Structure formats: C-alpha cells, structure tokens
Amino acid sequence: MTILLGAVADDFTGATDLCNTLVRNGMRAIQLIDPPPPDLAVPEADAVVVALKSRTCPAQEAIDLTLRSLDWLRRAGARQILFKYCSTFDSTDAGNIGPVADALLDALGADFTIACPAFPETGRTVYRGHLFVGDALLSDTHMRHHPLTPMTDSNLVRVLQRQTSRTVGLLPYADVDRGVGAVAAAVVRLRDAGVTYAIADALSDQHLLTLGEALAELPLITGGSGIAMGLPENFRRQGLLQPGTNAAALPPVPGPAAVLAGSCSAATLAQIEAMAAHWPALKLDPMQLDDGQVVVDALDWARQRLAAGPVLIYASAPPAEVAQAQQVLGREEAGARVERAMAALARGLVEAGVRRLVIAGGETSGAVVKALGITGLRIGQQIDPGVPCCVTIGTPTLALALKSGNFGGPDFFTKALETMP
Numbered sequence: 266m267t268i269l270l271g272a273v274a275d276d277f278t279g280a281t282d283l284c285n286t287l288v289r290n291g292m293r294a295i296q297l298i299d300p301p302p303p304d305l306a307v308p309e310a311d312a313v314v315v316a317l318k319s320r321t322c323p324a325q326e327a328i329d330l331t332l333r334s335l336d337w338l339r340r341a342g343a344r345q346i347l348f349k350y351c352s353t354f355d356s357t358d359a360g361n362i363g364p365v366a367d368a369l370l371d372a373l374g375a376d377f378t379i380a381c382p383a384f385p386e387t388g389r390t391v392y393r394g395h396l397f398v399g400d401a402l403l404s405d406t407h408m409r410h411h412p413l414t415p416m417t418d419s420n421l422v423r424v425l426q427r428q429t430s431r432t433v434g435l436l437p438y439a440d441v442d443r444g445v446g447a448v449a450a451a452v453v454r455l456r457d458a459g460v461t462y463a464i465a466d467a468l469s470d471q472h473l474l475t476l477g478e479a480l481a482e483l484p485l486i487t488g489g490s491g492i493a494m495g496l497p498e499n500f501r502r503q504g505l506l507q508p509g510t511n512a513a514a515l516p517p518v519p520g521p522a523a524v525l526a527g528s529c530s531a532a533t534l535a536q537i538e539a540m541a542a543h544w545p546a547l548k549l550d551p552m553q554l555d556d557g558q559v560v561v562d563a564l565d566w567a568r569q570r571l572a573a574g575p576v577l578i579y580a581s582a583p584p585a586e587v588a589q590a591q592q593v594l595g596r597e598e599a600g601a602r603v604e605r606a607m608a609a610l611a612r613g614l615v616e617a618g619v620r621r622l623v624i625a626g627g628e629t630s631g632a633v634v635k636a637l638g639i640t641g642l643r644i645g646q647q648i649d650p651g652v653p654c655c656v657t658i659g660t661p662t663l664a665l666a667l668k669s670g671n672f673g674g675p676d677f678f679t680k681a682l683e684t685m686p
C-alpha cells in the first residue's frame with residue numbers, strides 16, 4: 266500500500282477530526298491508535314493519521330512516540346507529513362508543539378514549516394499571529410484556565426518561540442489574502458530572514474485552501490484539522506488522487522447494535538432521553554458497580570433484547586447525581602468504575618454478537634477502544650459535525666461511532682446507527 270499523506274495527531278479525538286476533514290475532502294483515511302508496529306498492514310488508503318496521547322506527556326516521550334509513527338508513515342509512502350494539534354494550540358512553555366515539530370523537521374531534513382491552528386468553521390481564526398476563538402482572543406476564553414495547558418497568551422509567535430530555539434516569524438494576513446503567489450514569495454522572504462516556523466494567519470476556508478496549495482512542496486505542515494482542507498487538492502492536481510471516488514465508502518457491517526454512554530454532558534443526556542423513548546435502555550449506578558454481577562446482569566438483559574433492535578446501556582447522570590457519586594467514591598474512582606464497566610460491557614456485547622456500537626464520551630470511548638484491542642479505524646461518512654462513522658481494521662470487524670462530550674444533536678444515537686455502513 267502507498268499512502269499520500271501521513272499525519273501524527275497529539276490526541277485521539279483530534280485524529281478523528283482530522284480524518285473526518287480529509288474524508289470530506291476526498292481522501293480515504295485510516296486512523297491508527299498509538300504508533301503502529303513496523304509490520305502492521307492496513308487496507309488501501311490515501312491518508313493515515315496516527316493518534317497519539319502526546320499533548321501533555323513529557324516532551325521527550327512525545328518526540329519518541331511521534332518519530333516512531335513517522336517511521337511507519339514514511340515506509341507506507343507518505344509524501345507529506347502533517348503534525349496535527351488542537352485548534353486552540355494547547356501546549357505549555359515546555360512543549361509539546363515546539364519540541365515535536367523540531368524533531369520532525371530534523372528527521373525529514375527540512376528547515377521550514379508553518380504553524381496554523383486556524384479552523385474558521387469552528388470559530389478558530391488567526392490574525393496577525395493572534396488566535397481568536399469566535400470573537401474573543403484565546404487568552405480571554407476558558408482556555409485560560411485549562412487544568413493542563415492554560416493558554417494565557419494569544420500571540421502564537423511568542424507562544425511557539427518559548428517552545429523552540431529556532432526562529433518563529435509571521436506569515437501575515439496580507440500575503441495569505443493575496444493568494445498562492447504572494448504566500449510563496451512570503452515564504453522565500455521568511456526563509457531568507459532565518460525563520461524556521463511561520464505562524465500563518467487564516468480567517469477563512471479560502472485562506473486555508475491558499476496555504477495548502479502554496480505549501481504543497483513542504484515536507485512538513487503543522488496545524489489544526491483546518492489546514493488539511495487544502496492538501497487533498499494538491500494530490501489531485503498531480504494526478505495521484507482520483508477525483509470522484511467516494512472516500513467515505515465503508516464495507517457493510519451487519520449485526521446487532523448497542524449504545525454505551527459514559528458521558529454526562531448535556532447533549533448526551535438529551536440523546537439518552539431521545540433513544541430511551543423508543544428502545545430498551547438500562548441505567549447503571551456507579552455506586553453499585555463494585556460488584557461484577559451488575560455487568561453480568563446487564564449483559565444478560567442485553568442478550569435477551571439484541572435480536573429485536575438496538576439496546577442502550579448508560580451510566581450518564583445529571584450533575585447532582587454525578588456530584589453525589591463523586592462525593593461518596595471520589596471523582597477518580599467514580600469515573601474509573603464506570604469506565605471499567607463500559608470496557609467489560611463492550612467486550613461482553615461483542616462476544617454476544619454485537620457488531621455495531623455507538624459510544625458516548627471521550628474517556629469512555631478510549632476505555633472501550635482499548636478493551637476491544639482496536640488498532641485502527643477506517644473513517645466514513647459524517648454523522649453530525651465532527652463525528653464520523655468508522656469501521657475497525659482487523660477482527661472482529663465492527664462499525665463504530667465514537668462521540669465525545671457535547672457533540673451531536675438529540676437524535677444522534679439513532680442517526681449514528683442509520684448512518685453506519
């Protein structure tokens with residue numbers, strides 16, 4: 266197999282988001298979980314995105330994970346590498362965006378790249394090097410108080426400069442807005458001035474498309490999912506990517522369906538209510554989950570109903586109930602109990618024949634994917650903004666929808682099951 270684009274993402278949902286953007290722009294995309302073993306074989310694809318958990322780990326660990334992923338991607342034929350981070354540039358002065366980008370440039374023998382977290386569709390724009398979320402500067406948003414990566418400076422030239430010994434400059438709005446030729450000229454100017462990283466201004470999708478086209482020859486691009494919008498067209502222009510193929514096509518996965526919900530977000534609670542009005546639903550109480558019998562009973566309950574249609578099992582609860590469980594059990598233990606139960610339920614449901622699974626919750630999804638030993642996902646059609654269907658690579662073949670936090674409309678669960686291949 267030969268891929269065109271290889272990407273490394275610093276977290277799981279970011280990788281899915283990037284795959285979703287690539288698929289919507291005509292590239293067949295596979296998401297791999299953790300650095301792949303050298304001999305891992307994957308189905309035909311145009312892009313592979315390796316999902317790491319490297320956003321907040323020590324910088325050297327992030328570098329090691331990234332370089333192992335890069336090795337696999339280059340062996341798979343990647344012509345260009347994309348380092349994907351959050352569209353709010355989540356990082357600290359210790360990294361990991363700067364150190365990882367430095368290591369990638371060195372490994373690729375490159376001396377210049379851009380950094381562009383802009384994703385106008387979700388309100389993230391960069392103007393004169395400053396990152397905005399909607400109408401607010403990044404440092405005036407809730408990101409200022411993020412527990413792990415507090416963003417107190419909106420000037421990305423300064424932010425990235427604190428993370429690298431190489432020179433950070435600005436590829437300004439005026440050039441990006443004038444088009445591909447002006448961006449190319451600006452890159453020459455920046456390189457001559459000794460700049461290694463240019464924070465690229467972008468206020469619209471058109472700006473991202475201009476950047477993508479102008480930077481087709483760079484071995485490394487860094488940014489949010491938005492910057493990927495302009496890359497597929499470069500491969501089409503070179504005749505490497507066939508126009509008109511349905512990049513979202515996935516093989517059909519017949520079989521019983523189940524929904525597991527561990528997210529307590531307002532959106533998930535509404536989705537549970539909507540699904541429970543039509544299909545069997547079972548609520549788990551974290552207070553009773555120390556007893557393995559609860560999972561055994563829940564699986565029995567599910568087995569009796571699977572032939573008739575999808576079942577829903579959830580631990581999700583409104584804030585007051587969550588607070589009560591956390592008070593009794595401690596925040597971590599309450600979460601860990603639910604995640605262990607969801608992992609065991611997912612394994613049990615698959616043993617019972619379930620082949621179509623919808624999971625609600627970022628951490629919950631992580632626990633389930635790990636419990637099922639999933640190494641990679643083929644990404645298909647979008648269900649709701651930012652959440653695509655996927656099909657596992659390897660056996661057993663499962664159709665999955667992994668939804669974190671507040672994503673999806675009230676009918677998300679049934680819509681996901683209808684959209685799945």
Ligand code: ADP
Pocket residue numbers: 527528529530551580581582586587588590591599600601602603604625626627628629630668669670671
């Ligand atoms: P989201 O994507 O909405 O943040 P996550 O799955 O990432 O959802 O996080 C939700 C956390 O809440 C998980 O650790 C889950 O185990 C935990 N949890 C779920 N139900 C309850 C509950 N009833 N009481 C306490 N914690 C819960």
